[in-house]
Structures are given as structure tokens and as C-alpha cells.
Amino acid sequence: MDRLLPKAAEVEETRIRTAYAKRQKDDVRYSWFSPGHLFIMQEREQRLLTLLRRYGFAPLATYKILEVGCGLGYWLREFIKWGAQPEHIVGVDLLLDRVTEAKKLCPEAVRVQCGSAAALAFPRDTFDLVLQSTVFTSVLDTSMKQQMASEMLRVVKSDGLILWYDYHINNPWNSDVRGIKKQEIAQLFPGCCMKLQRITLAPPLVRFLAPYSWLACYLLGKVPWICTHYLGVIRKGPRVTGEKLP
Numbered sequence: 001m002d003r004l005l006p007k008a009a010e011v012e013e014t015r016i017r018t019a020y021a022k023r024q025k026d027d028v029r030y031s032w033f034s035p036g037h038l039f040i041m042q043e044r045e046q047r048l049l050t051l052l053r054r055y056g057f058a059p060l061a062t063y064k065i066l067e068v069g070c071g072l073g074y075w076l077r078e079f080i081k082w083g084a085q086p087e088h089i090v091g092v093d094l095l096l097d098r099v100t101e102a103k104k105l106c107p108e109a110v111r112v113q114c115g116s117a118a119a120l121a122f123p124r125d126t127f128d129l130v131l132q133s134t135v136f137t138s139v140l141d142t143s144m145k146q147q148m149a150s151e152m153l154r155v156v157k158s159d160g161l162i163l164w165y166d167y168h169i170n171n172p173w174n175s176d177v178r179g180i181k182k183q184e185i186a187q188l189f190p191g192c193c194m195k196l197q198r199i200t201l202a203p204p205l206v207r208f209l210a211p212y213s214w215l216a217c218y219l220l221g222k223v224p225w226i227c228t229h230y231l232g233v234i235r236k237g238p239r240v241t242g243e244k245l246p
Helices: 007-021 035-054 074-081 096-105 142-155 182-188 203-209 214-220
Strands: 065-068 089-093 111-114 127-133 156-167 192-201 227-236
Touching (some): 035 156, 035 214, 035 227, 096 111, 182 192, 203 214
Parallel strands (some): 065 089, 127 156
Antiparallel strands (some): 192 227
């Protein structure tokens, strides 16, 4: 099912392709042998698994999962590690070279498609879980972000979850991205129940501290105002009374 993109979205996608083409490949900051990167990824995994269990999505074997902006397929492979069936997993990314690489890295049954998150080629109410991880901060055009959010809401089931992980502060060294705060997220998903928690100690600080003390990183990560990201869930419909985020 082909969905047409507004002209503004086409312009923004051209800008995004250009911005990603400039990015340094094999950045050592994102190596699994970097203590700081390892700390960030393991903390995020633990917190996300806690959320999935809290909202009744464990085990994952029967659920259909979509990631928008899947990149090289890291999260797609993580879902498989956590028990999801490869044939139930779909990834969509704007950049063809990333889609090609993700197909090589993921099991053959995983569907990885080149396409726009603002015009998803899936019927309404298709997926139980829809994930976006540091995608919205790469989009500067407000109308395109709104269209992406609308598409995610369209394809997630009424009892499903949108999983959100993205940063809320601007990166002073990268003008191609922009932090997205809780108020803006709420505007993108009007009428939805949204539960977000701050996570991820400021990466420069983690990279400095982690080689010496994971305990220091853990303790400082409990201080919300020096954490740079939001992790949480977005659901259709109003909040359930008494509901708390773990």
C-alpha cells in the first residue's frame, strides 16, 4: 500500500540523507569495546525489558513488531534475542545503504524495507509494538515529525505500545539534530497516554567515567537533570488511574 509524501517531507528527507552521508563511520565512541558505550547500551536494555514486562509484553514470541528508522538493524536483532520471532519483525529505514547492511546482519525472515516513516506501507492496526530510537531528533521539520507520529499511531494496534527512546537536549556540535522535549512529544501524540522517564547519563560524562567506575555512572544516572534521553511508552487512549512507570 503506497502512501504519498507531502512536498515538505520530501525536502526534509533529502536533507536527512545529506546529513547522514556526512557522518563518520565506525566512530570509536560507539564501539562495544568502549566502556561508556557498553554501559549506556546495557542500562537501556535493562530498562526497556522492564517496561515490556510491566506492560504485559513478555514473552515476545507472538507479537508483531515494527521499528521505524531501523538503521543497521540493531534493535531488530535485540528483539530476536529477547524472544521475538524473526518473521514477526519489520524494519523501515530511509537510507538504502543501511537497509542493505541490515538485511545482511539480520535473519532472512526479518523484513527490512527502504521507505519513509512518514508514509508507512502497512494497514491500520498491524503491529503490537512500534519502536522509534533517536529518529525524531534527526528530523527538523515539524510537519514531517507530526506525519511520522500519525503513521506510528495508525499502524499500532489499539492495545499496542509505541516505544520511545530519544534525547531531549540539543547537541551543540551537531546542527543536523534537535532535542525533543516532553511537551513536544505530547503534542505529536495528542489524546494518548504517555509515560516517559529520563535515562542515559550525559554520554560525554559516561565515556569519561565508565573506564574507572561503573558504580559512579550508575549513581549519577539516578540524577534526572543530567540524563539526556527519554525512554518510555505511548498508548492510544487516556491514562489508566493509578498507573505508574517502573
